[in-house]
Amino acid sequence: xxNIIYHFRQSLSWKLSLGIxxxxxxxxxxxxxxxxxxxRKNIKSDATKHVTSMLNTTTEHFLRxxxxxxxxxxxxxxxxIDKFHPDSIKNISHYIxxxxxxxxxxxxxxxxxxFPKYGRHFSVYTVREPDTxxxxxxxxxxxxxxxxxxxxxxxxxxxxxxxxxxxxxxxxTLDGMIASYNKPxxxxxxxxxxxxxxxxxxxxxxxAITKEVPYEDSYFxxxxxxxxxxxxxxxxxxxxxxxxxxxxxxxxxxIIALGHEMTTGKKGTMSVKIDGKACIVSYxxxxxTDWSLALVCPERSILMNYNRLSIIITPLVIIGMxxxxxxxxxTVAHAIRPLNKLTKKIQRITAGDYDEQIETSPYNDIVGRxxxxxxxxxxxxxxxxxxxxxxxxETSKRNDELVRMSELAKTANHQKSLFIQHVSxxxxxxxxxxxxxxxxxxxxxxxxPEEEMKSITDMIKHNAQMLNRMVLMLSxxxxxxxxxxxxxxxxxxxxxxxxxxxxxxxxxEHFPDINIRFKTDVSDDFSINxxxxxxxxxxxxxxxxxxxxxxxxxxxxxxxxLGSMVRFIVEDTGTGISExxxxxxxxxxxxxxxxxxxxxxxxxxxxxxxxxxNGDIILDTNxxxxxxxxxxxxxx
Numbered sequence: 001x002x003n004i005i006y007h008f009r010q011s012l013s014w015k016l017s018l019g020i021x022x023x024x025x026x027x028x029x030x031x032x033x034x035x036x037x038x039x040r041k042n043i044k045s046d047a048t049k050h051v052t053s054m055l056n057t058t059t060e061h062f063l064r065x066x067x068x069x070x071x072x073x074x075x076x077x078x079x080x081i082d083k084f085h086p087d088s089i090k091n092i093s094h095y096i097x098x099x100x101x102x103x104x105x106x107x108x109x110x111x112x113x114x115f116p117k118y119g120r121h122f123s124v125y126t127v128r129e130p131d132t133x134x135x136x137x138x139x140x141x142x143x144x145x146x147x148x149x150x151x152x153x154x155x156x157x158x159x160x161x162x163x164x165x166x167x168x169x170x171x172x173t174l175d176g177m178i179a180s181y182n183k184p185x186x187x188x189x190x191x192x193x194x195x196x197x198x199x200x201x202x203x204x205x206x207x208a209i210t211k212e213v214p215y216e217d218s219y220f221x222x223x224x225x226x227x228x229x230x231x232x233x234x235x236x237x238x239x240x241x242x243x244x245x246x247x248x249x250x251x252x253x254x255i256i257a258l259g260h261e262m263t264t265g266k267k268g269t270m271s272v273k274i275d276g277k278a279c280i281v282s283y284x285x286x287x288x289t290d291w292s293l294a295l296v297c298p299e300r301s302i303l304m305n306y307n308r309l310s311i312i313i314t315p316l317v318i319i320g321m322x323x324x325x326x327x328x329x330x331t332v333a334h335a336i337r338p339l340n341k342l343t344k345k346i347q348r349i350t351a352g353d354y355d356e357q358i359e360t361s362p363y364n365d366i367v368g369r370x371x372x373x374x375x376x377x378x379x380x381x382x383x384x385x386x387x388x389x390x391x392x393x394e395t396s397k398r399n400d401e402l403v404r405m406s407e408l409a410k411t412a413n414h415q416k417s418l419f420i421q422h423v424s425x426x427x428x429x430x431x432x433x434x435x436x437x438x439x440x441x442x443x444x445x446x447x448x449p450e451e452e453m454k455s456i457t458d459m460i461k462h463n464a465q466m467l468n469r470m471v472l473m474l475s476x477x478x479x480x481x482x483x484x485x486x487x488x489x490x491x492x493x494x495x496x497x498x499x500x501x502x503x504x505x506x507x508x509e510h511f512p513d514i515n516i517r518f519k520t521d522v523s524d525d526f527s528i529n530x531x532x533x534x535x536x537x538x539x540x541x542x543x544x545x546x547x548x549x550x551x552x553x554x555x556x557x558x559x560x561x562l563g564s565m566v567r568f569i570v571e572d573t574g575t576g577i578s579e580x581x582x583x584x585x586x587x588x589x590x591x592x593x594x595x596x597x598x599x600x601x602x603x604x605x606x607x608x609x610x611x612x613x614n615g616d617i618i619l620d621t622n623x624x625x626x627x628x629x630x631x632x633x634x635x636x
Contacts, residue, residue, distance in 0.1 A: 020328050025321065032317070040306060044280070047215075047302040048269050051282045054214045055295040059284060062293065065102055065200060066160070066286075069181045072100045073158075073198045077183055080108060080196060084187070086115055086122065086137070093126040094135040096198065104128050105178075105199035108185075109143050114193055148180045148197045158183040160289045162202070162230045164239040177202040177230055177238050202231050215301040222286070222293045227263045230291060249455050258283070260447075262292035271299075342374060434460050494532045496559050496566055497524050503539040504557055511547040520559040528566055528635045530613050535633070538606035538617065542570040542629045545602065550574035550626055565615075566635055571628035577619070585619060 079092050089108050096106045109123040123143055126135040143149050147161045161180050179200045185193050206220065213219060222231035227242040237245075243259040246252075254272045258281060261268060267284040274281075274296065283294035345358055358375045361368035438460070448456070497520050504516050539557075546555045550572030558569040577585065586607050607617045615633030 020332075024324065028317075032313075036310070040303065043303060043306055044299070047297065048280055048282070050214055051218075051280055051295055051297050052269060054212065055282045055284060055293065058212065058220065058295070059286065059293055062205070062286060065205060066179075066181070066288070068100065068102050069198050069200050070158070072096055072103055073106075073181055073183055073196060077185065077196050080185055081187055081193075084193075086118065086124075090124045090135055090137065093124045094133060097126040097128055097135075098133045102200070103198055104201040104204060107138075107148075107197045107199070108194065109149055109197070110194040111192065112144075148182045149195045152182040152184045152195050153192065156184060160291075162224050162239075162291070179205075179230070206231055206233075213295070213297075215297050216304070217301045218295065218297040220293065220295055222291055223259075223262050224289075224291050227259045231293075249452055258294075262294060265290075265292065342370070346374065491529050492532050493527045494530045494535060495524070495527050496520075496522055496568075497526065499532065499536050500539065500557050500559050500568065502536055503543050506540050507543040507547050510544060511552070514547045514552045514555055516543065516547070516555045516557060518557050522559055522561055522566075526561075528633065530633060534609040534613060538609045538631060539568050539570070541602045541606040542568075542617075542631070546570050546572040546627065546629075554626075561635075562632070564635055565632045568631040568633075569628065570631075571620075571623065571626065573626040576624070576626050582619060582621065586617075 073096070076092060076096050080089055083089075083092070089110075093106045093108050097103050105125065105127045107123060107125040112120045115122045118137075119140065121138075121140040121143070123138040124135065125138050126133060147163050151161050152159050159182055161182055163178055163180065179202050180197045181200075182195055182197045184195055187193050202222075219233045220231060221229065221233075223243055224230045227244055228239060229237045229241055229243065230239070232238055243262065244256060247255040247259070249256060252273070254270065255274065258270050258272050261270070262283050262285075265285040269280065269282045272279055272281050278299040280297050280299060280302065281294055282297075283292055285292050342358070349358075360372050360375050500518065500520070504518060507516055508514075543555070543557060551574045554571075554573040556569070556571050558567075558571070560567045560569065586604050603617070610617050610631055610633060613633055615631060618630045618632065620628040620630055
């Protein structure tokens with residue numbers, strides 16, 4: 001194994017081939033990445049069109065079912081009035097269901113005491129069972145307040161209604177959600193006498209249209225008034241929940257936006273995260289109703305073949321790269337064979353065999369000129385051995401210095417890049433949240449509940465405060481001249497208790513749910529000569545971190561006097577800081593966790609301010625309950 005590694009390090013052909021490959025890989029990877037990304041976009045675009053087309057087709061089927069129900073009702077309702085007798089009404093109800101296979105049930109319900117023989121209630125109900133059509137006169141129950149009776153009575157015209165079928169008087173019912181076409185009945189004197197309701201089982205309709213879904217795991221859902229689910233594969237949500245029920249304004253703003261689009265009768269396509277899965281949702285209203293039908297397709301199902309293709313292409317790319325590497329090695333090795341011979345002779349001369357002669361080459365190409373140059377150089381080599389040795393020593397030292405400086409430059413450049421990335425991420429995140437909720441407020445047009453509106457405005461305010469804090473820290477870090485002017489002014493009379501209270505108030509603005517305890521061992525008129533602004537910034541940073549990273553239960557601000565020093569102590573309870581992070585705690589642009597919020601400049605700036613005020617910030621490593629930071633500053 002060592003011989004293989006040594007040969008690799010010494011082989012120019014390997015190095016040149018690897019260099020060629022390293023140059024080709026980024027270009028090839030970029031081209032492949034662009035191709036895959038464009039393919040992904042095209043697949044999603046085609047899928048969106050396909051989903052929209054499928055939704056349009058399904059909506060047409062849905063409307064056709066509704067039209068058949070309406071037609072069957074409209075062409076038979078006149079017989080109820082024309083043959084106004086209980087037996088005739090029962091036959092008409094049975095006739096409508098028996099001769100129309102797409103209808104699942106029909107009820108004809110009369111106003112109170114229309115037929116004195118039957119008392120206050122008279123309602124005939126026909127239901128389609130798997131093998132038979134059954135018609136019964138229902139037992140007495142208060143159907144007058146049911147939506148399928150009350151709505152057409154109130155409106156005075158036919159209408160559609162969705163309700164959950166439940167057993168009111170008989171065990172003879174349709175299971176699940178029912179879409180019912182309800183038409184008021186009037187006698188020859190234009191007097192309202194009852195309602196004829198023709199039922200369409202949404203459960204059966206759902207099974208029919210679900211067979212036509214375009215992708216695996218895709219499904220249809222339908223919402224009614226106020227976004228209530230009328231059609232959904234999760235039966236627990238039907239009629240009990242709305243599209244807004246489980247949506248958190250802070251985490252599910254896309255679902256809230258989708259809900260508003262559907263409840264306002266709009267048509268379109270959105271990318272939404274449902275149950276943690278990215279989905280494409282195409283939606284449109286059902287004409288003539290307040291319902292909205294949507295087709296939900298998980299992106300995972302849409303991109304299934306695309307992901308399989310990625311798995312196949314990856315090993316092919318690796319094999320191709322290996323073949324390119326082998327071909328490059330063979331080609332380069334053949335081209336530099338004269339160089340290898342020259343290298344062996346030079347190695348023997350370098351080992352002390354100065355009698356080894358380098359022949360002159362008859363060729364005038366680059367390799368021949370190189371060989372002749374080495375032959376000329378060999379003639380004077382013996383005369384300048386000592387000078388060359390000295391030169392080599394100096395070159396080695398300079399190379400070491402250059403390597404060290406290069407590493408420092410790389411480290412600085414890496415820190416700069418990380419800092420810029422952190423700043424960009426930390427600013428973009430609250431900005432996106434503010435912009436997203438601003439769009440929600442704009443589209444809601446004042447229709448959001450007060451509690452939800454307060455939650456959204458609180459979130460906008462919180463993120464605006466975060467942005468303001470980061471901007472102030474960046475300004476403090478970059479405005480060198482202004483900060484140096486502040487350092488010169490150290491003779492302000494600063495009340496220790498007042499500045500501590502100011503910092504507590506600032507922290508409470510950002511963390512209103514955390515109770516910060518205040519303890520002082522000095523009187524309220526106790527003051528020091530210092531710079532109020534810089535001292536307040538430093539204490540404020542410690543309090544902010546204590547509220548943010550602790551358990552929020554025991555945050556304490558303590559002011560005490562120790563000899564000629566004043567101590568501002570901020571302590572909390574929680575996980576604290578690990579031992580490996582303590583050494584780099586006050587380094588600029590450094591965070592203990594790259595994924596956490598912040599820019600990595602808060603504590604370093606705070607220490608710089610305090611040290612310029614003739615003090616220091618100390619982490620008390622003996623405190624084991626959480627974190628305890630101590631600011632010690634001279635009283636004079």
